[in-house]
Amino acid sequence: MKVVTGVVGNDIHVVANRLIELSLNARGFEVFNLGVNTYLEEFFDAAVETNADVLLISSLNGEAEGWSREVKLLRSKYKTLDKLVMVIGGNLVVGTADAETIVPKYKKYGFDLIFHQVDLNTGLDTLEEYLKERKIV
Amino acid sequence: MSLLQQEREIILSNEHVDNFDFAEVEDFIRNADKNLFISHHFKNKKKMLVQPRGGFPTYKKQFALNEFFVEANVDVLPLTIDSNTRLNDYATAKKMLLLSEENDVDMLNGYPLVTHGYRATRKMVTHFNKPVSLRHGTPDARLLIETALASGIFDIEGGPITYLLPYSKNFPLDKAFLYWKYVEKICANYSKLNEPINRESFGALTATLVPPAITITIQLLEMLLSLEEGVKSFSVSFSQTGSMNQDIVMGAVIKKLSRHYASSINCSDATINLVYHQWMGAFPTNKDFAEQLINMSTVIAAMVGADKIITKTREEASGIPTKEANAKTVANTQYTLGILNGLPKIVDEEEEEILTLEVNAIMEAVFNDSADTLWRKVFNSIKSGVIDVPFSPHIINHNEMITIRDAKKNIRIIKRGNVPIPDRCFLYEKAQCDLTKDTTSMVNDIIHDIGIMQ
Numbered sequence: 001m002k003v004v005t006g007v008v009g010n011d012i013h014v015v016a017n018r019l020i021e022l023s024l025n026a027r028g029f030e031v032f033n034l035g036v037n038t039y040l041e042e043f044f045d046a047a048v049e050t051n052a053d054v055l056l057i058s059s060l061n062g063e064a065e066g067w068s069r070e071v072k073l074l075r076s077k078y079k080t081l082d083k084l085v086m087v088i089g090g091n092l093v094v095g096t097a098d099a100e101t102i103v104p105k106y107k108k109y110g111f112d113l114i115f116h117q118v119d120l121n122t123g124l125d126t127l128e129e130y131l132k133e134r135k136i137v
Numbered sequence: 138m139s140l141l142q143q144e145r146e147i148i149l150s151n152e153h154v155d156n157f158d159f160a161e162v163e164d165f166i167r168n169a170d171k172n173l174f175i176s177h178h179f180k181n182k183k184k185m186l187v188q189p190r191g192g193f194p195t196y197k198k199q200f201a202l203n204e205f206f207v208e209a210n211v212d213v214l215p216l217t218i219d220s221n222t223r224l225n226d227y228a229t230a231k232k233m234l235l236l237s238e239e240n241d242v243d244m245l246n247g248y249p250l251v252t253h254g255y256r257a258t259r260k261m262v263t264h265f266n267k268p269v270s271l272r273h274g275t276p277d278a279r280l281l282i283e284t285a286l287a288s289g290i291f292d293i294e295g296g297p298i299t300y301l302l303p304y305s306k307n308f309p310l311d312k313a314f315l316y317w318k319y320v321e322k323i324c325a326n327y328s329k330l331n332e333p334i335n336r337e338s339f340g341a342l343t344a345t346l347v348p349p350a351i352t353i354t355i356q357l358l359e360m361l362l363s364l365e366e367g368v369k370s371f372s373v374s375f376s377q378t379g380s381m382n383q384d385i386v387m388g389a390v391i392k393k394l395s396r397h398y399a400s401s402i403n404c405s406d407a408t409i410n411l412v413y414h415q416w417m418g419a420f421p422t423n424k425d426f427a428e429q430l431i432n433m434s435t436v437i438a439a440m441v442g443a444d445k446i447i448t449k450t451r452e453e454a455s456g457i458p459t460k461e462a463n464a465k466t467v468a469n470t471q472y473t474l475g476i477l478n479g480l481p482k483i484v485d486e487e488e489e490e491i492l493t494l495e496v497n498a499i500m501e502a503v504f505n506d507s508a509d510t511l512w513r514k515v516f517n518s519i520k521s522g523v524i525d526v527p528f529s530p531h532i533i534n535h536n537e538m539i540t541i542r543d544a545k546k547n548i549r550i551i552k553r554g555n556v557p558i559p560d561r562c563f564l565y566e567k568a569q570c571d572l573t574k575d576t577t578s579m580v581n582d583i584i585h586d587i588g589i590m591q
Contacts, residue, residue, distance in 0.1 A: 012530050014343075014529070014530040015345055018528055018536065019580050022580055023576065023580050026576030026577060035306060037307075037530070120580065
């Protein structure tokens with residue numbers, strides 16, 4: 001199971017990104033970590049290049065919201081990404097808002113799983129269950 | 138004309154610099170008051186120097202901040218530079234400065250020194266007649282440092298490693314080495330005119346579980362890169378680890394080894410000082426707790442025997458501090474230092490030996506690299522992971538080393554990666570930790586270990 005991950009935009013907060021990589025590795029995923037300060041095109045390019053099953057984008061400073069508006073449009077330009085599971089997590093808003101308003105918004109942007117201020121392991125458990133249910137594992 | 142002078146003229150002739158007068162600047166430095174030189178204060182000091190952090194966009198606000206600091210009995214004034222200037226985006230810095238001046242709202246997170254220029258800034262520096270320390274985070278600091286020195290700022294923080302690996306994802310490391318070589322040469326040349334210009338390395342690095350061996354190695358290497366260009370006054374530094382014993386051990390080892398390695402390149406005439414950063418990790422949001430943490434940091438700095446302490450404020454968790462909160466820490470820290478008497482001497486020989494062996498092994502691996510110059514050896518060592526900084530965002534960093542805290546909260550290496558930690562030391566480090574846990578609970582421990590002070 002291949003996962004491309006990284007922190008979107010001009011966000012340089014690296015700590016959680018390293019921990020995500022460690023945790024994914026421990027759970028048996030093959031991880032391609034693009035690190036901090038990564039643009040959407042780079043995520044999709046990497047997903048194509050590695051033939052990834054999951055794209056896990058994270059954000060700490062909340063700028064993900066600005067970038068996410070372009071996800072659907074950009075993804076449609078790639079032909080081989082139909083089966084890619086799209087996950088986003090971290091702090092998904094600049095300022096404050098609760099998950100009830102954020103999750104539907106990000107669903108519309110094209111994400112399958114949305115984790116706003118969710119504990120890392122809870123999020124990864126949910127991802128594993130999701131993959132099992134869809135028989136992607 | 139020398140090659141260096143040709144480069145200087147290129148760096149200093151552009152639309153952001155208002156007619157840099159080389160002869161006048163040299164004259165100013167030659168005749169500058171000794172009180173502006175931190176090296177002079179280090180030489181004559183009777184106590185630990187106290188320096189806060191701080192930088193505001195407008196001249197007026199920076200001036201007011203300095204007045205507060207002086208009132209609080211500060212020893213060294215800071216000048217923190219805004220992030221646009223750090224990335225050489227002087228046009229944006231100028232625009233944001235104008236907006237800040239017009240609307241009385243701060244549009245920059247520091248003082249845009251290049252935009253203000255050296256003539257204006259020198260007026261402020263000489264008015265207060267205290268040493269000023271330049272705080273930034275700039276990979277290409279050539280224009281910034283020229284402007285700082287011309288302004289009378291004679292304590293220059295930074296270095297090619299410590300201002301790159303914690304701050305940047307992809308600025309080319311080899312270029313950073315060359316740009317900082319320029320800075321060292323300028324500082325060395327001006328040092329011949331009056332008291333020496335002091336260079337200071339930024340040992341806090343990512344402030345996230347960086348093991349002492351990595352911190353000290355990088356401090357020593359930046360010191361050597363500076364001394365070999367002719368700098369005569371250098372400060373090595375590190376930040377509070379979270380374990381008092383580990384801080385004391387680090388202080389002892391870094392003092393011993395900095396002198397040892399300086400004399401190994403025939404630079405024992407250079408003065409080496411030790412700077413201690415109060416806790417650089419995440420702060421408690423409770424401001425009273427923050428003050429307790431700051432006070433404890435001061436006590437540890439005294440136990441470590443630091444020559445200078447750099448302070449935090451009770452507002453650390455909530456953003457850029459007000460001048461009132463900032464000055465309050467200075468006054469509190471001076472008070473604590475004044476009443477800290479009769480400190481016991483603590484020596485942990487076993488820990489000192491382990492740490493010394495580790496640092497020497499990494500230094501030896503760097504020196505054994507086949508490149509012809511020190512900066513290339515260091516560059517290759519970072520590229521190959523011989524030097525590996527936990528939680529650096531930079532693409533060149535290896536990220537193979539893993540560290541956690543032991544039961545006494547010491548930072549321990551549990552995975553070496555390519556860092557040549559000797560087997561005996563590695564076994565010792567691991568023996569202090571509970572390694573029976575699975576990775577999931579280990580990751581939870583790491584999250585806890587990072588936020589230890591919250």
